[in-house]
Amino acid sequence: MSDAILAVMEQQEGKLNRMSWEALAAAQRIGDELSKPVEALVLGEGVRAIADEVAASKLACVRLLEDPLLKEYTPDAYCLALREIIAAEKPYLVLLPHTYQVRDFAPKLASGIERSFLSDCIGYRVEDGSLVFTRQLFQGKMNADISFTGDPPYFVSVQAGSFRADQVATGGQPAAVESFSSKIESGKVRTQPLEKFQEAKRTVDLTQAEIIVAAGRGIKEQENLALIQKLADALGAEVGGSRPICDNGWLPMERQIGSSGQTVAPKLYLALGISGAIQHLVGMKGARTIVAVNKDQNAPIFEVADYGIVGNLFDVVPALIEEINKAKGQ
C-alpha cells in the first residue's frame, strides 16, 4: 500500500499550468515533513513528454495516465480515471492546484468516494504528526485552521501563489515514469466539450505574466490609462485593473484582477490608485513583490505592499517611468 503524497499536475493542450508546480512544491514540503513518498500524476492523451518534464523533479515516481477520453477535459472522464488510480495506489493526500478545472472536478471526485476536499488552502502545519491546513473565509477577512477527520485519502487544493513554483526540488536523476492504463467507458462521459474561444481578439493571460502594472479608481479617467501603459512598456509588464476599471469598460474583463477576475502571482505587482478592497487583494497578494502608490496612507493596499509611496500617482508614475528607463539604459 502506498502512503504517498500525490500532486496532480494540470496540463491543457500539452502545456503544464504553472500552478501545478506550486502544488508540487507543497507536496514535496509536506512529504519531507511527514516522511512520506511524493509522487506526481499527469493525465491526458499523448502527454508522455510532460511526464518526462515533471520527472526531473525530486519524486518517488511520476504516474502517467493516458486515455483517448482524457484528451479533452471532462469532469466525468477525469473522475473515473482518477478514482481508478486512487483506488489502486491509495495515496494519503492528493494535492491539486486550485484552478478552474480542479474546481470543476475535485468536489465530485472526493464526494464520490466519500472523502472530503479542502479547497483553496493557503498554508499548512504539522501538529502531532497530522496535517492542519489554513484557508481563508469571508473573502480573506478571516483565516481558519482546518484538519480532516476520517480516513485518507485526503484532498486539498492550494491557492495560486501560496507555494513557490521555483522551490520545486529537482532529483539527482529522473524519476521513473509509471504508465497506468485506465478503463474509462465512453458511455459514462456525459458532457461533450466543444470549441474553446476568446471573446476579444487581442488577449492576454495575466496568470503567466512576470510583472503586472494595475490601475484602480485613482486613475480617474480612461485617457489616463495611457500613462499606465507607458509604465508597463518601460517595465515589459502587462496592464491589469481592479473591478471598477473593467466594469466601466476601460479595460477588457480579461485584465480584471481579483476574486471575480484573475488570480495572479507575478514577480512584481504595481498597484496604482488601487485602494485594495479584499476582492482585489485575494487576486494579487500572492505576488512576490508588491508596490503600492496611493494618496491615502490608510488604504488597505498598504497592508499587503512591500513598498509604498504615499502620493499622487500622476506625479509618481512619470517619475518612475523616467527612473526605470534610466536604470535600463545602463
Next chain:
Amino acid sequence: MKIMVCIKQVPAKDSTLRLTEDSTWIREQDLSYEINEPDAYALEEALRLKEKHGGEVVVCSVGPDRVQQVIREALAKGADRAIHLVADGGSRLDSYPAARLMAEAVRREGFDLICTGLQSDDLGFAQTGVVLAELLGLPHATIIMEVQAEDGRLKVKRELEGGWFQWVQMPLPALLTIQSGINKLRYATLKGIKQAKSKEIRRVIATELGLKAEELAGRQKLHRVYVPVKTKQTEFIDGSPKEAAAKLVEKLQRDARVL
C-alpha cells in the same frame, strides 16, 4: 423546465466581522445578511429560462430561520415556491452536509435543471453545486456565463482561465454553477413582493428526510478562526516624486531583484 436554484444567505459585504470569544466562529448576532451574490445571478438566469421555456422555478436554501429573508426576496423576484432546509449552524464547515440535505429533499422532485452560484462569499469552498450533482447523479458544468436550452439538451459557455471560454453540451437533467455577471439582475416589483406572501415555503428538517446525524457530519474539523496576521512589513518611501521613484527603482533592483 422545472428549475431549482440553490441560494445561500451570507453576511453582507460591508460587514465588520468580530470573532466569538473562543475564536471558533464569528459573532453572528452582530451581522446583517444578504443573498450570496453569485446565487442572485443563478436565480436571475433561472427566471430568464422560465420566461423563455415556461415551467417552474423553485428556490432552496439551507440554514436557520433567518434564511427566510433571502427566500422571500427570491419569491418576490419571481420564484414560484421554496424549500427551506432547517439547519442551525453545524453545516458551516463542509459543503457536503448542505449538498446532502438538498439532495435528499429534492431527489423525488425531478428537476430538469439545478442552478447554484459558483461559490459562496463567506466560506468560498466552491463545492456545494458539484457535490449536489454527484449525489443526484447529474452531469454538471461550472463557472457558466451563458445557458442555451434546446430539445432536452443544454449548451453552456464555461469560463476558463486567462480570458478563454468553452462551449459544453450535456443532456438534461443537469446542474450548473453560475458566474457573477452572466446577466443583469432584476429588482423585485411591489406586485412581486405582495405576491410572494402567498407563495409556498416548504420547511423541512433533517430527520424528516430520514438522515441521521452521522450521515450529515462533515469530514473536517475546524480548529480556530482568526484575523490574518500581516506578514509583510511595508517600507514606505519618502521624498519628492522624483526622489521616491529613484529610491524605489534602486530597491527593486538591489533588494527585491525584480528589475
